[in-house]
Amino acid sequence: MNKNIIEIKNLIKLYDDGNTIALDNLNLEIKKGEFISIIGPSGSGKSTLLNMLGALDQADEGSINVAGYDLMEKKDFSHFRSKEIGFIFQLHNLIPNLTVSENVQIPMIHTYISDEDMVKRANNILESLNLSSKINQFPTKLSGGERQRVAIARALVNHPSIILADEPTGALDSKTGDVILDVLKKIHKAENVTLILVTHETYVADMADRTIEVRDGQITNSK
Amino acid sequence: MKYRNLILKNIFRNKARSSLAMIGIAIGIATILGLGLLTDGLSTSTEQALTAGAADFSVVSASSNGQGGGPGGFGGSQQLINETTVNKIAQISGVESVAGILRSSISDDSTNSTNNTDQQPSSSNSGQPSMTMPATVLGMDSKNLEMYDVKVTNGSTYSSANEVIIGKTAAESQNKTIGDTVTISNETFKIVGIYETGETMQDNGIIMSLSTLQNLTNNTGKVSSVLVKTADSSIANKTADTIESTYSDLSTSTSLSGIDRMNSGMDIIKSAVWGISILAIFIGGIIVVITMIKSVSERTREIGVLKAVGWTKKWVMVMIIGESLILALIASIVGILVGVGVVEILSLSNMLQFIQPTYSLTLFIKALGIGLLMGVIGGLYPAYRASRLAPTEALRYE
Numbered sequence: 073m074n075k076n077i078i079e080i081k082n083l084i085k086l087y088d089d090g091n092t093i094a095l096d097n098l099n100l101e102i103k104k105g106e107f108i109s110i111i112g113p114s115g116s117g118k119s120t121l122l123n124m125l126g127a128l129d130q131a132d133e134g135s136i137n138v139a140g141y142d143l144m145e146k147k148d149f150s151h152f153r154s155k156e157i158g159f160i161f162q163l164h165n166l167i168p169n170l171t172v173s174e175n176v177q178i179p180m181i182h183t184y185i186s187d188e189d190m191v192k193r194a195n196n197i198l199e200s201l202n203l204s205s206k207i208n209q210f211p212t213k214l215s216g217g218e219r220q221r222v223a224i225a226r227a228l229v230n231h232p233s234i235i236l237a238d239e240p241t242g243a244l245d246s247k248t249g250d251v252i253l254d255v256l257k258k259i260h261k262a263e264n265v266t267l268i269l270v271t272h273e274t275y276v277a278d279m280a281d282r283t284i285e286v287r288d289g290q291i292t293n294s295k
Numbered sequence: 296m297k298y299r300n301l302i303l304k305n306i307f308r309n310k311a312r313s314s315l316a317m318i319g320i321a322i323g324i325a326t327i328l329g330l331g332l333l334t335d336g337l338s339t340s341t342e343q344a345l346t347a348g349a350a351d352f353s354v355v356s357a358s359s360n361g362q363g364g365g366p367g368g369f370g371g372s373q374q375l376i377n378e379t380t381v382n383k384i385a386q387i388s389g390v391e392s393v394a395g396i397l398r399s400s401i402s403d404d405s406t407n408s409t410n411n412t413d414q415q416p417s418s419s420n421s422g423q424p425s426m427t428m429p430a431t432v433l434g435m436d437s438k439n440l441e442m443y444d445v446k447v448t449n450g451s452t453y454s455s456a457n458e459v460i461i462g463k464t465a466a467e468s469q470n471k472t473i474g475d476t477v478t479i480s481n482e483t484f485k486i487v488g489i490y491e492t493g494e495t496m497q498d499n500g501i502i503m504s505l506s507t508l509q510n511l512t513n514n515t516g517k518v519s520s521v522l523v524k525t526a527d528s529s530i531a532n533k534t535a536d537t538i539e540s541t542y543s544d545l546s547t548s549t550s551l552s553g554i555d556r557m558n559s560g561m562d563i564i565k566s567a568v569w570g571i572s573i574l575a576i577f578i579g580g581i582i583v584v585i586t587m588i589k590s591v592s593e594r595t596r597e598i599g600v601l602k603a604v605g606w607t608k609k610w611v612m613v614m615i616i617g618e619s620l621i622l623a624l625i626a627s628i629v630g631i632l633v634g635v636g637v638v639e640i641l642s643l644s645n646m647l648q649f650i651q652p653t654y655s656l657t658l659f660i661k662a663l664g665i666g667l668l669m670g671v672i673g674g675l676y677p678a679y680r681a682s683r684l685a686p687t688e689a690l691r692y693e
Contacts, residue, residue: 154605
């Protein structure tokens with residue numbers, strides 16, 4: 073039985089000087105290697121939850137422990153994000169003046185990986201995502217699906233233990249979206265990485281091992 | 296990919312904006328360097344002109360009333376110094392050259408000459424009107440004229456006992472010119488040259504050889520003052536002190552008004568140059584700040600991504616400052632080249648006839664340093680802003 077990689081207890085996140093409750097006493101446990109989908113309407117708190125898990129934002133109350141890190145501590149979690157988390161956004165957010173390979177190398181720049189290994193590692197991942205012919209191209213020359221695959225490569229390059237994907241198919245057509253989901257599923261299986269995917273589409277959510285429904289900052293259903 | 300490669304790529308991603316910023320900084324640096332080259336050149340040229348051969352100070356007898364020595368000293372009772380003392384002063388450490396001067400006062404009225412120097416209308420034999428004689432007759436060796444700031448502007452200097460040169464003011468007021476004669480103490484002298492010192496009072500006199508005036512005034516072996524030029528102007532005061540402490544009967548006067556005025560004038564020019572330079576730095580700095588703020592603003596989402604993938608605040612800050620610094624470095628090099636080029640063109644086209652630009656490593660280092668400082672200071676605020684961006688807000692930025 074796998075151990076919990078994420079443990080959240082009574083998590084509260086407030087905005088607008090406490091007038092808006094984004095997360096309301098939320099409790100959640102996720103095991104290492106699980107594929108979790110989070111669904112819910114707009115403004116339900118699913119993206120806020122994802123930001124808390126990736127230490128992009130900090131909760132006001134409660135406890136949140138991810139991959140052994142206490143994310144309620146008042147400190148910089150850059151190292152945690154670099155080592156444990158791979159982010160995939162709805163918009164690819166690639167840097168336009170860098171080549172595909174260079175974009176993938178960005179998370180490795182401040183690690184102790186040599187330049188040569190950096191290039192090798194980035195190109196290997198791009199090859200596994202069928203992007204070997206695009207390595208030296210700039211993002212503007214790629215299709216939407218290709219750009220998102222580059223973003224996936226960037227998220228995977230530091231071998232994170234958790235991938236946080238915020239509506240990764242939201243900006244893609246259904247056919248391209250399916251390709252991306254297929255890629256994510258394969259990675260999840262091959263790497264035994266914990267995959268947490270935020271979506272508002274039920275058919276995407278159903279691909280996960282477990283679906284968590286969030287409403288008004290609380291988990292209303294987990295199946 | 297190396298961190299520095301990312302910085303370099305970021306600088307040139309918006310070529311138009313970066314070029315504009317570089318032009319702004321380059322103009323600032325070119326201004327600073329160009330003005331620096333010219334003011335240093337002006338300072339050197341002026342100093343050379345003023346101190347080329349001039350004495351640093353004069354020595355007079357301590358019991359004189361203090362007016363017998365340097366420029367501006369006229370008349371008054373004076374105690375004379377033995378010429379042997381002149382030779383002794385020449386032996387003192389730091390003294391490069393010395394010149395003994397004998398000064399003789401004469402009355403303005405040609406018919407009532409003083410007991411020292413009698414004078415007669417010089418051109419009585421040539422039919423010229425009766426003249427009012429110059430107030431001062433100086434005796435000094437012709438090779439020492441430069442030490443007294445005397446320039447023969449017309450004719451030549453005296454080479455025999457019966458030749459003299461006359462000051463420009465005296466020549467004009469007495470209607471004398473080269474070839475005319477003057478009579479002093481019943482001795483007739485031929486005017487062979489007209490001199491100028493730049494001071495009207497000094498130019499209202501006659502200069503002849505030292506031995507001639509000594510004989511004329513029965514002061515053989517005596518001088519009124521000794522002009523002293525040191526090997527280095529910076530030790531003039533120290534050398535003067537040494538002379539005063541060695542010879543209690545002598546006193547020195549180091550007030551060389553020309554150099555003082557030059558220094559004062561140069562201080563004003565340098566202040567103005569600094570004022571312009573500070574303005575150029577300010578404008579350059581503002582351009583860097585605006586450029587970098589715009590650059591950071593355009594890349595807000597990217598900075599959010601960098602933070603999401605694990606970049607620390609420090610790395611983001613160093614990246615932005617690095618971009619600003621390299622931008623300023625390139626612009627500074629361009630500015631230096633432009634500054635030197637413009638000054639050289641002006642120099643070659645004879646628009647700077649009296650100023651020879653002075654190139655010094657210090658000036659180039661200063662220009663480069665100011666450029667880099669502009670880059671660091673200009674990049675500091677945008678870098679701070681970028682580093683403080685909350686990742687979640689940055690990622691939502693449209």
